[in-house]
Structures are given as structure tokens and as C-alpha cells.
Amino acid sequence: MSKVNLKQLAKELNLSVSTVSRALSNSHEISEETKQKVKYLAEKLNYQPNPHAMSLRSQKTKTIAVIIPELSNNFFALAIDGIESIMQTAGYQLLIYLSHEDQQKEVSIVNKLEGRVDGVLICMATETHDISHLRALKEKKIPIVFFDRVSNKLNTVKVITNDIESAYKATEHLIERGAQRIAYISLSLNISVDQKRMQGCLKALEDYKYTGEQKRVLSCTTNDDENYNLIKKLLSSPNRPDAIFTCVERLAITTYTVCRDLGLSIPSDVKVVTFSNMPAAALLSPPLTTVSQPAYEIGKAAAQAILDALNRNMVELNDEKIILPSVLIKRAST
Amino acid sequence: MSKVNLKQLAKELNLSVSTVSRALSNSHEISEETKQKVKYLAEKLNYQPNPHAMSLRSQKTKTIAVIIPELSNNFFALAIDGIESIMQTAGYQLLIYLSHEDQQKEVSIVNKLEGRVDGVLICMATETHDISHLRALKEKKIPIVFFDRVSNKLNTVKVITNDIESAYKATEHLIERGAQRIAYISLSLNISVDQKRMQGCLKALEDYKYTGEQKRVLSCTTNDDENYNLIKKLLSSPNRPDAIFTCVERLAITTYTVCRDLGLSIPSDVKVVTFSNMPAAALLSPPLTTVSQPAYEIGKAAAQAILDALNRNMVELNDEKIILPSVLIKRAST
DNA sequence: TTGAAAGCGCTACCAT
């Protein structure tokens, strides 16, 4: 009942291991008759080649690593769905790693990747810090594709959305709706998308001559309880913002909770907009205005990029940006 | 710059490959001095043993497969978080597979697992069909642990929640709130948890003498648009239900959408309760009453069970049920 | 205390 291998097939058929191997890979130097016999038996015994022996021999693993900060965020769930849709068709396995937004964890994950995977798709934990771990991987001929959170310090394919532009538009939307004091709530300014979204938001505020308390930034963390207190403090202050733009959906949910607890009404007291891919956004109380990223498509594009690299045996990828636009969906929260 | 292996270390140190290997595994038959030298160089060159060579030799992969129906459901995202928290500490890799609720896909995934992983955690796509693919895997000495959606046809550890009891309580809650005509909306009665939830719901309705149109079941599918129409039809019928109990969160979201589109008010026209792990449930309009499963804990328990099996080299797991209770969180939708 | 060699399962080179 143990795993059937070439040796067993060969023995059963009175052939050599090499003949069986070639028959299964359809080599033209094997007679049709032998091929038939071999394939029939292989099918019958449900022969599956040992992936580790293959990897050891070919130095290809038919596996890629996907490194993301967390899973309980619809963006990442959808992105992985997209990645999987491409990769499973191409016969690749997906090794999933969570960095939990921790740079150290990310480094130790990346350092163990060589020999284990053919390529890496990564959404970075933090990006302002050094990227020597990724550079080392690239020097070892493992192609890397960034998605969503990217680093400009490494030349490779980057699949992103138009964060600056979308954030600008979302902010303009808040302004149109009459917001006087707009606050941008960031998750971590070590994250490229966070920076860009803030940049787009502040640019709009500057263009419309918002200054001082009309134009604020609050830095949150990865701890939900802490964030709750920070946002509560912000919304309890004497000249509190009347509009909030949060970087990620988790912060918007916290903002909703704070508003509920403080008795602030959305949108009359506070307008809220966020980047999010939550399917239930339209059903919140009130329905939440979102900038919706094409998460599934981003995953697909990133997967396709790494696949192209692997198929063409290209180690050095073009320093190319693939930009898939986000959509502003206006709802009752603004 | 290519991968450093034992041979290179040996050459550099003028030692044999076997000595280097033993030094790194801290064998007592190697002098302290040699160990020091070897370890120093290994560290310096960032030596990482080739995982495929290890697997080939030891027949252990230090990898487990996680097979789930989908990712865009908070339950699975949280469960994987839990699994990862245990497995990454134990030094295991996670290979993630999505069955997309398709029995055929699940079979073909499972058939390629032998030799690739040491163990399998699975939440089945459908369970009434045959499970010969899993039985075959078990016969090949690969331990399997079920979580959430399990099959009683296979003797092994099953980590589940108390679906029947929770569904009974949730239904009782609807009855207490005055619901007259209660409908259970199922995703697929090929799924064990769906059956159990329905069973709990119907048992409560029977105990409270609900009959005929007071006690209905609607079978949905995996297609959201189809479900929308089915639910719309149900809620447009002359003697429509005044309470809905959905099996999974996606169906509750669809129900909310239908109610909004039909102008039905929740909870006065229709009460809604669902199994769900959505963080935003409390912020929906109105806040959604949920039966919340301990998804993270279920993931952890399943991971711990497979880990115990692997550590103790047990192929045959006890036919044990680990039951982690769900919690009914009453909110405004009822 | 160290080294040589076999073998995990596979493919490719060189024979025949």
C-alpha cells in the first residue's frame, strides 16, 4: 500500500526504470506498445511521481510562495483567490506565509525560501526598512513579483492600484459633500500604499486650500484596541474632524464603532470613506462609501507575471508597474 | 551566489560531507572544535539545507496540506490564521488548496498529495458523496484531520462546533422574538454542518409545534445571483416567512440585499440570524444577530491534533470529536 | 573522531 514508484512499475512490467520513465514522458524512442503497457499500469496503480525527487533532480519545484501580512482582510483573501486561479491551472502549488505585519518574520520566511520555491509573490510587511533579504533571493535567481505593497528599491514587476489618484478622488468627494475638517487615518507610514493614499488625500486638501485643523493625519497601529482609543480621542477633541478617510477597512470598522459609541451620526456628524473590499459594505449602517481595489485581478496579474517569468526562464524581470484602477463607490456614509 | 550545500562547506573546511552533516546535527561523535568551525561557516554563508533532499531521504516533508472550499469567508480566513499560528511554531509549511466547493477538484487535489505532505487538514467540499480519495490517502499512512465539515465515514479526529445545539438556540431566540413563519436557508445539504444546522433549527420548530408554512427550508447554491433570485422569490410569496435563518454569512448578506430591494424592514418585517464570523456584523443596518463559531480556535485545535499525530508517528488517529462551542450574539436584526 | 559509500526517486547520458 505504500507509494508506488518507477522501480515497482519497472519490476512489474519486466522493464528497466529508465524505459518506464521515458515511456511516461512520451519519449519518441519508446515503442507504442511499451508506452501503452506502461501507461496502463501507471494509471491502474495511480502512480504519482515523487515531487521531491523531481525537484531535487530538476532544481524546479513547481511551487511558488505567497507572502502576505494577514488573511483576515478581504483584499488578501480575494488576491489569493486570483493567484490560485492562475497557478492551479498552470500546475503550481501555493505555499502561503503570513508575516503578521512583522518585518523580522518576513525576513526569516524569505531566508528559508531558496530551493523550496521557484518564485515569490509578496505584499510587504513594511517597506521603508531594508530589503536585503529580497535582494539576496533575487541574486539567487528566484524571481519576485510585488503586489499592492511594493518597494522601489528592487527592480521587478509591481502590480498595484492607482492609490494616489483614487485617494485624491475620494477626498474630492468628501470636499464636494461639504466636509470642513478632514482627517486621514493611516495604518503605518512604513507601507507604500498607505503613504500614497495619504499623499493623494493631502494633495487634494492642499489644492482646495485646506490647512491646519482642516487637514489632519492620525497614525494608528496594528492593535485594534489601541486604534479604538486613538480614534475615540480624535473624535472627542473640541474641533473634531467631520470627515474621516481610513487607509484600510479594519480602521473604518473601528471608526464606525467609535461613532456609534460616541453617539456621532454618520454622515451628518462625520463622513467616512475607506479603501475596502468588504462584500457587506453596502449593508452597513449607513452603507459605507469605499474605494474598491480590484483585488482578484491584482492577484491574477501578479500570478501571470511570475508565471511568464518562470516559463521564459527569466530571472531578471522588467522594472514594470502594472496599474489596475480602483473604483470609488459612493454610498450613504458620505 | 548559487545555493550553498554540504559539499561546498566540506570543501571549504577540508572535511568530508558526512562530518559536516553530523556537525550540523550536533552529533556527539564530532569534536567540539570541528562543530564550532562548521557551524560558524554555515552561519556565515547562510547555509539552508535543501528541503527536497531532506524529504527524499527522510520521507518526511515538514509540510501539511490545508484544503478548504473557499477563502472569501471569514470563517476560513480565521481558521487558517489559527492553523498557521500552530504550524509555523512547529516549523511546518502550509500548502493551501481551494476546492471551490467542487468534489471533483477535491479528489484531484487529494490524489496528488502523497509524498508531498505529512498530513492533511480538510474542510470537505461535499460530504454525502464517496470519500474513497481520503480513505486511499489514509491507507498510505497520511494522517487526516477534519475540521468544520466532516465525514463520519472516516475514523479520525474531527474538530467541529456544536452546530445542532447552536442552531436550536438561535431558532428558539427567533421564536421568543415572536417569529411566526421561520425559513431555514441552506447552502447545500451535502454539507454536514448545513444538515446539522437545519436539523437543530427544525427540531426547535417541531418542539414549539411549528408546521407547514411556519417551518420551511430553501435550498440555495454556490451562485450568488441565483441565490438572490431564490430568496427574493421566497420573500415575495403571499405567506412569506417573517424570519430567516441562513446557514452561512454570504446567504445572510444576500438576504439583507433582498430585503433592502423589496423594501422589507429588518427586524419588523423579517428577522434574520446566521452563522457568521464577520467582524462588521455589529455595524450592519441593522446589526446582525449571529451564531459566531470559534474559527481561530477550531484551526488551532485541528493543527494541534495533526501535530500530535505526526510527533507520535501515529497513523491511525482516534475517532474523536473535539467540539468547540459557538456563541449566539443577539443584535438588532432579531 | 572522521571518511567512504549507499540510497531516497527521478531523469539524462551513454551504451548496446
Place this chain on the structure above:
DNA sequence: ATGGTAGCGCTTTCAA
């Protein structure tokens, strides 16, 4: 058209 053999990187006998 088929078989023998080497070698991918590693651990583990067996010898020295």
C-alpha cells in the same frame, strides 16, 4: 528500442 549508471543534496550505516 531498451538498459545501466551517474548524480541532484542529504543522512546513515559501515570502516578506519
